[in-house]
Amino acid sequence: MKSPTLPIQIENLTYAYGRREAVRNLSLTVEPGRCYGLFGRNGAGKTTTIKCLLNLLRPQSGQVRVFGLDPAKHEVEVKRLLSYVPDQVAFYPWMSVRETLDYLASFRAHWNRQTEQELLERFQLDPAQRTGDLSKGQRTQVALVAAVCPETDLLVLDEPTSGLDPIVRREFIEAVIGAYQQGVPGKRTILVSTHLITEFEGLIDDFTLIDHGRSVLTTLDADQARERYQKIRARFAQAPPEIDLHAALRVRRDGRELELIANGSGPELMERLREHNPEALTTESLTLEEIFVAILKS
């Protein structure tokens, strides 16, 4: 039974460009009010998935539901309920910032002028400047303003901060937290697709990993993931004998030192290592980016 109010529900999505399959049997669910991270390497299929949400691409098989609606059949309805910041922002170069925002506002029933004003001031954007003369970071900022002001229930961000300088990246995230997450907490859902995970670390509630079009991980809660994934380092007096470490996700030996990545079996592995009396034994949790690297490299 599908709950009709789930912001995004994708089941067995498949899309191929000609013969090359970009997305294969992908399933994911986004809960309302949460921030969902779609992580993957370049070319993993993140953008393709997002384009299927917007009916920019039509899936060959599988089902996509946005707030219970099929984007192919109820195109306008779906687009009214969400707003989108693409990875390559392009505007009509002869329009000024003001004109572009007015143009995009004309498609929306609701537009918060005050938020728009605040964000323009915060980003220090000149409304009279032509979008063709803006830098890449500034264009992304305009796109974000245009996405936040309609105050939709779902915000979709596709690689929003790639190619931007560190300050603009921070401002972007602050604006998402500050301006978008107003209002009723359960009504503001975010889907972020990115490979720059460090910045979004604090924002993400749930995430999944896509590799070569397939989902490599079931959806994980970010806090739980950080608890489960641990990096254990041990140093021995002599080169250690063979230890049964198959429970670890990844093992790295370097002379007398041993590094393990554990997925939930941390305590068990620690016990095994202690049996061999290591000189030093430390454990620490992994950040989401390190989890990303650990899983995709193994």
Added chain:
Amino acid sequence: MILQINFKSGMPIYLQIVDQIRAAAASGALRPGEALPSIRPLAEELRVNRNTIAKAYAELESQGVIETLPGRGSFLKENQSALRKKVRRELLIEDIDQAIVQAHHLQVPHDEFLELIRARLDVLDDKRRAHEDHKED
């Protein structure tokens, strides 16, 4: 009050915030009746989901550490727990037992452990005194 999130600690973010606020209250960095930073600016500064901060504040409220007045913000409560003394003692005993188990695993002997506890209590007292002096200035 400066809060810091450590993504490597394995502890859920909201719990980290709860602990840090409690530590601040204990050391006097945060005084009873003082206002906590509001959710939005704190979330923007830490670059953390607003829901997380909200969850942390909700947890603190349920523990009786802070109180939220609608429209005015959240304030640190006077150190008056609603729980009975016996219950409070039992809660503390749980945490002490955990610390003892950890000491065993880390191979810290009995006397050293007691030394450490005394030392840490002294540190907290110093901090509190420093904040008191600061207040008088």
Added chain:
Amino acid sequence: MNAQRMYKEARPLVWPWCAVVCAGALTLVHPPQPLGEVSYLVFVLGILLLATLPFGNEFQNRTFSLLLSQPISRMQIWREKLSITAIVVFTAALIILSSWRASGVHMDRGIWGYAAAAAIVFVASAPFWTLFTRSIVGGVVLSFGVYNFVVVLGYQVLFWGRGHSKLPASTFIATMSFVFLGYAGLMLWLGWRKLAKFQAIGDMAGGDLLTAGPDVLPAAWVGWLRCRPTGAVLNLFRKEFRLLRPVWLISLLTAVGWACVTLLGLLHPQGLTRNFESAVVSVAVIGTLIIAILAGSLSLGEERTSGTHLWHLTLPVSARRQWFIKLCVALFAGFVGAGLVPLLIAGRLLESSHMLLLVGALLTFAAFWCACAVKGTVPAVLWVLPVMIALYFAVQLGKWAGPALTNLFFSRFDPFANAKFAAAVSRFGSTAFFKLIHAASTNMTDSAQAALVLTTTILVPTLFYAVVQSYRLFRAQLQDRALSVVRSLLPLATTAFLCSFASLAFYTFVSQAAQDPKWTALFQIVEAIQKVQSGAGKLDAAHPLQLTVEDLAKASTLSKSTRRLLGNSHITLALDEPPHHGQFGCGENPQPHGLSALGYSWYSAIIPLADGSRFIMAFDPVTHYVISFGICGGPPPRFPVGVH
């Protein structure tokens, strides 16, 4: 239908619309025959371009995905784009056609019908082809190419049908309209389906089908076109050939069009009515024009838009080499596609085939220059015509200014009083350059070709300057402004003006030197006397009119050398009567001529010259027809150059 959205749709079309309308309405301003035909061709090309722009601009700016992500249904998008296309195209067409009518071009119903059909068909089919190829150039090329097929085929079939059965003209027209409307309807339906099912594959709007689409060539040719790790120059050539893929494609389509034209010509050498012939031939000619313009502007235009041009300037290949390779391949493509192919296929149908080659080459180079001066293929294409017109006017201005200023000079100064100087200067009259200009300006039978030869000769330095300028512009970082083109155009136009001015001033100067001053004086005196006579009343036999040199000078300009020859003579103007009546001659032995028997009365004037000879003329006072004139006494004057 949101007013703001319609404004946003219309805004980028304003300048192209103005350009097309001005070009098409040129006939109002100055209709010499070549420009009139040009405006007809411009009409078709301009309408086509305007029809592809609404969708094409979205691809150009990569904003199609932005539009598709908004909460607006695809039907709404389709309606808005189609209505703006219709408005833009039909208003432009109406204005151009009305201006033709107003300037007196003969407009029969056939032309109206054909123009209306073209407008309707382009509005209906351009969206589909633009969506199909995802680019402006592709939309233009394919909608024109397919339309070419439909028109030619349709005309072929129906003409054959008409020739073999005695159907009345109305049935024929009805069938043709049915074909047109059917095609238009089909294209509209296909276009809507294409938009409804459009998928934004790839980079925001998808790659351009023509340049980036799948290869249609056999594998061996594709293998040659693939770049190798060594041989940078050859790779550059390969890249250029690949970039010009749309041009090869439309050359193919136009070649088929020309073949059909030849077929028509062979089958019905005398039976073609004007409408069919002009329609079919013009379709092929327009294709040729498109090829020439695209060949010149496509490669650099696309490279500038996609950013690869800037990247290439950072590679360790000299910019001059890259520019030269581009220029060579562009000229080659223009020559082959727009010149050689039509000639080979339809050679016997066309007279003045060298002109076609020359025009093709010039057009290709003009398009190349424009592509160097602006950023983008479409702006380059739009600037070709204004640039050529500007240059044409500069040359015409020089052509007028040269003789005018020289004559002004002669009215003040008399440099040829010194006979030796005059002889030295007149030796230039035997140079080839002089003879060429003379042949072009006085040879009336082949005026178009002569004009072209003259223009080309005069423009050789201009061409040289343009070539150098195109290299400098090739390397420059361009702003996206129209003023920069004007800034580059100004020196070029000035050079053209100066060249034609100098050439014609030289020509006038030398021919004046070569000419016996007496002949010049002769013509000026004739003109002056006629002017004086019309001012005076009727003369009778008893009262001849006495005039001085001053009276003549007041009536019309006399150059200094004429005055020198006249000196202080007194001119007698009288009704012609015996003993000179009906005779011509000097002095004692007048020769009779036959006109005396006709009973006309005419005036005769006797003008004594400073060196003792006399100038006698007789003319009809009413019509100013000069019956006879001559110089008596003194050495016979040399005949002016060119007069037999």
